[in-house]
Structures are given as C-alpha cells and as structure tokens.
Amino acid sequence: MLRPTHAKGPEPWTTGDTRLARVCLAAGAAGPIGGDEYELTVDVGAGSTLVLRDVSATLLLPGPHGAQSRLRTTVRVGAGATLVWLPEPVIAAHDCHHRTDVHLELDADARLVVREELLLGRHREQPGDVVQRLRIRRAGWPLLDQQLAVGPRAVGWDGPAVTGGRRAIGSLVVVDPAWADAPTAALLGDDTAVLPLQGPAALVSALGSDAQALRRSLDAALDRLTTTRVAGTNRDAPHPPTPVAAA
Template sequence: MAQEASARLVTEQASARDGSVRTRLRVLRSSWPLMLRATSLPGPGPLTGWVCRDAPAACVHLAAGAAGPLGGDRLRLEVDVRAGSSLMLGEVSPTLLLPGPHGEESHLDISIRVGAGATLAWRPELAITARGCRHVTDTRVVLEDGARLLLREEVLFGRQGERPGSYRQRLRVRTPGGPLHDQELGVGPAAAGWDGPAVTAGHRAAGALLLVDPGTRRTTDTALHSPDTALMTLSGHAVLFSALAHDTSALRRRLDHALGRLLTVPPEKPAVTTPEAVTVSS
C-alpha cells in the first residue's frame, strides 16, 4: 500500500540568558516513515566551523522509519531556516529506492527556505536506485539576502551487479536576484543515453556540492579539476562542484576533498578606498 507522509522543520534565532545568540528548533514535526530527530553537532572540523560561523547551529537528522520509498509513495519535507539562525541537516543512513507492486513512481518533494543572514548545511546520505524503481526527487530552495547554503548530493546507479531503476532528481535554487541554479539528472531505462559520454560516461556513482556563501570569494581552485570532476562558478558568490566515480568510496573521497578546500577559502577582502589627493592653495 502506497504511503503519504510529510515532515516540517523550522528554526529561529533566540537569545540566551547571558545575552548570546543561539538557534532554537521552533517546529519539529514528522510522521512515519519520515522521522526528524534533534541530534548533536559533529566534532570540530571545517563543516562545523562553517555552519556555526555566525551563530551556534542546531543539528537535526532525518531517519527512515521503513524501507523505501517504494513505488507509489509520496513524501514531502519542508525546511524553514529563519533569519539569523543556523542548521545542519543530515540523514541517518543511505536511502534505498525500491519498486512498488504496481510499477508506480515514488516522489520526494523537498521545499527549503533560508532566511536573511541564515545558514543551512543540508547533507542527505547516498541514494541507491535499485533495479525496477521509478523515483523522482524535486528540491526547491529559496535563499533570502545574505543566506548561506551548502547542499550535498550522492547517488549510486543500482546495487552491485544490477542495472539501475529510473531516477530523476531536480534541484532549483532561487535568490532575491532571480534563479541561481536549475539542474536535472535522469538515469535508468527512462532516460535514453544516460550512461553515455555526455552524462555519466559509464560511471556508477555521481555527486555534487553546491556552496552559496556571500562571505567568501568564488574559487577557481585548479586542484578540483580532473577528467571526472568539474568546478563551476555561479553568480552570487556560489560554486558548484560535480564528480563522477566508479564506486561510492571514490565518490565520497572526491566530495570530501572538495568540501575541505571549498570551506577553507579565505573570506573576501573588503575593497580598499584610496583617498583622493587634495590640493591646498596658499
């Protein structure tokens, strides 16, 4: 039997008794099989330092309460990171996308808003497209002025020794200045030529990092360029790193390496204004 479920997460900036600023979970509501759980931040590191740069962050993980999604399931996740707050959002385990009994598509709709001056690090775990699945993930992100975003994606095309099912994922990011990023990936039987040289070139895993950070320079780090990777600079102090690999271990190494380098880019230096010469006549 197909399932419908939704989860909603809202954070806001709050003041502690000592006058310091922190992030508070205002709404944490979920239903089986989408289960949201407040967790502790990971230990010190580039990502923790980045997400807590402006304010101590909250940390939440999404746990699957059942296998799947299965064909026919419709799941929805809504995230609202309100002005000035910071959130690290992750998943407990990889997602195995499975076929349903009637050949229907499963859907995961993700709606994210990051308020003015707020920060979100969204790190879903690996999505595995099992043989026979038909799945669509649609992620829409709205960034307000000064918002920061780190979004990581990883997908494995089929389990060991099997052809993948049909999988489509679309990511759209909008800023106050208009659309920033709109990309769709389709693999499997429903996407002709998906494993050709113009898409995955026979690789079994793909991933990407999207970093939007008005506080840093856009990077052209040549160490992140290789035959199986690409680094693109976007408008609004944003960069997109994409990688292909023959297995998930190699993919994760490439993404981890890129993440470390992207998060250690020096802050953008403010423009230096040279005073104009003043002529004094006597």
C-alpha cells in the first residue's frame, strides 16, 4: 500500500524542490511468505522528483510448502526526472526462499539514488535463501547488472570472497548527469568500496556487522557522492566514513 509521508533520514537533491512527491510503501500483510508473488511498477514523469521509502523493514518468511516468494519491480525515470529510492532493510528469516528482481530504465538526463540493504537472519538466526538482481539501463544502454545469492543453497556465500561472515550486506547506486565524470575507485573504511560505473555513475558496496553499522557506512557514502562532487571537478581522495558516537 502507498502512504504519503514526511522526510525520514537523508534525502539528497530535494531541498527546495517544488516538484517533490514523497511516498512510503506499507505492507498490508505479513511477508512476503513462500509462494507469494508481488509486482511493483513505478513511473517517475519527466521533470518530476519522487522520494520512495518504506514504512518499516521487510521480513522474508518461509511458506508451508517451501515455495519461492518473488518481488518484481520495474521503474521508469523520465527526462530530467529524479528518483531517490531508499527502502528499509530486507530481513532474510530462517528457511525463507525468496527472489527479488529490480529493473530501472533511466533517461539520459535522469538522476537516481537507489539503496539495497539485506540482513541475514534475525537475532541469532541463520538466514534462508535470497537472490537479489538489480539491472539499470541508462539512455537504452546497460549501466549495471548485479546479482547476489546468499543462504544455504548458495555454496560459499559466507566465505571471505562474499560476506566474510558479516550479517548485513548493502549497496548504493548514484547516477548524476551533473558530474563531469564518475568518481575514482576508493575505499571508505574497511568494509565499504566506491566503484565507478560507465558514465556519471557510481556503485557503493558495503558490509556490516549489523544493520546500524551498514546504514552508517551507506549514509556516509551517500553524503560523499551527493554533496562533494561538482561538475568539472573531481574531489575523490579516499577518507573514512564520519564517526558516529554511540548512544
């Protein structure tokens, strides 16, 4: 279900934007549960700005017969439009079996921020199986096609080449035609990396020991990519995320 909402957390590019629409997705029932199939279609019209968020985290649950649940999301961002898509984490509960497919089509001068956060199980719980695929095309050309598979069916998913035993995995994609060029590759701390994409775009990949650590790293990367880059300049000397004092 769709709900209008106020700002919650950082929202780049929105200050003073009179074309802004802010919408939250709210679950109408528990799940997804094994066997469920969801489809979401988003069309951001030319020249408009959409901030899309979630009311709360999404909990992936097993079904009674072991069937896979699926979520397919198709997004179109028109000419001169902006999409800031910052959903809450997806939690892979024990024995879940789920697949998410996201396909974004961007016009050449569209702007995009999209975040993904995956938590592997609830407290002291081993996760189920999750496959996430993110495809982005810009001006009709492929920009990113990334797939992640974790859980008991994915051999070696918790090894040093994938999660290294971390319980939180996240990514962030920023596309901004105002950039003169993509950022250079950089490390932001021990578990976060910025990777340039073809064109004015960047991918951030991050791991965290928990949801809070992951969010801090992604927020720091988002701030870096949306406030320190100016057209015609490249200020990308690596620096660690801003420290956050414990409460």
